[in-house]
Amino acid sequence: EAQVTQNPRYLITVTGKKLTVTCSQNMNHEYMSWYRQDPGLGLRQIYYSMNVEVTDKGDVPEGYKVSRKEKRNFPLILESPSPNQTSLYFCASSRRVAGGIGSEQYFGPGTRLTVT
Amino acid sequence: LAKTTQPISMDSYEGQEVNITCSHNNIATNDYITWYQQFPSQGPRFIIQGYKTKVTNEVASLFIPADRKSSTLSLPRVSLSDTAVYYCLVVTDFSGGYNKLIFGAGTRLAVHP
Numbered sequence: 001e002a003q004v005t006q007n008p009r010y011l012i013t014v015t016g017k018k019l020t021v022t023c024s025q026n027m028n029h030e031y032m033s034w035y036r037q038d039p040g041l042g043l044r045q046i047y048y049s050m051n052v053e054v055t056d057k058g059d060v061p062e063g064y065k066v067s068r069k070e071k072r073n074f075p076l077i078l079e080s081p082s083p084n085q086t087s088l089y090f091c092a093s094s095r096r097v098a099g100g101i102g103s104e105q106y107f108g109p110g111t112r113l114t115v116t
Numbered sequence: 117l118a119k120t121t122q123p124i125s126m127d128s129y130e131g132q133e134v135n136i137t138c139s140h141n142n143i144a145t146n147d148y149i150t151w152y153q154q155f156p157s158q159g160p161r162f163i164i165q166g167y168k169t170k171v172t173n174e175v176a177s178l179f180i181p182a183d184r185k186s187s188t189l190s191l192p193r194v195s196l197s198d199t200a201v202y203y204c205l206v207v208t209d210f211s212g213g214y215n216k217l218i219f220g221a222g223t224r225l226a227v228h229p
Contacts, residue, residue: 004159035219043160043219090159104150105217107159 002027004108006091012114013081021076021111023091029106030096032074033058034066036087037110043090049074050096081115088112120204125224134191136223138204141185149180149187152203154222160203164189191225199227 004025013019025032033048035058045058049068063085065077074093078085091108122138140149148167152160164171166178166187177190191198201222208216 042221043217045216045218088157092159104162104165105160107161110157110159112157 002106004091004093004106006089006108006111008111009109010112012116014116015082016080019078019081019113021078021089021091021113023074023076023108024072025074025091025093025106026072027093027095027106028071029093030071031105032068032091032093033105034064034074034076035090035092035107036060036085037090038087046076046089081113083115086113086115120206120220122202122204122220122223124221125226127226127228128194129228130195131193134194134198134225134227136189136191136202136204136225137186138189139186140204140206143184143206144208146208148207149178149184150205150207150217151176151178151189152205152217152219154201154203155199160219163202165207194225194227196227196229198225200225 007022030051034046035043037043044060046060046064047058047066049055052068052071055066055068068074089111092105094105120138120140128134148165150165151163153163154160164173164176164178166180168180171178179188201224203219203222205217
């Protein structure tokens, strides 16, 4: 089954304790990205990657790191989490289409993170 | 990037057709109109995408007039399971072959028995 998986689905942690949220897709997609969703602010892009070893900042990258060492995986790293990073996080992937036309993004099930 | 405006919420009843209109007055020539659906605590799901006129798939229809300044998502005969937030996005065809998605507040559709 074509899918994007994220782990963990739920995480409660304390301020300053490094954590990693994993994301994996089995569709051989080139493009992957991370979003966070907060009430009243909608979905905002954190980082994206157009291919292996190619990453770039989205709209809200502060406090986050990513890496893309393999095509299928795109982990999100919080080196020193803070309470304002409490949010619902989504990973997404899509294939690279010539001209970008018709490309749809597939989202993972989400990771609910609470930082106390 | 073109800004979109859509109703905050809508109510409907099972079996009815629902039309959600989105305005995007500043849409550019190489922009596409895309709709996503999101259930509570789940990731958004692509529904339909179009450039002009009418597009139909097994889930919905998308109507886009000639001036492309608005679009209408049509859901035929909704059921309770169609209760969700629907996002209208104008997707810019960036070079490099990917589309940047900018989500607004969406339309919260509630379907009642």
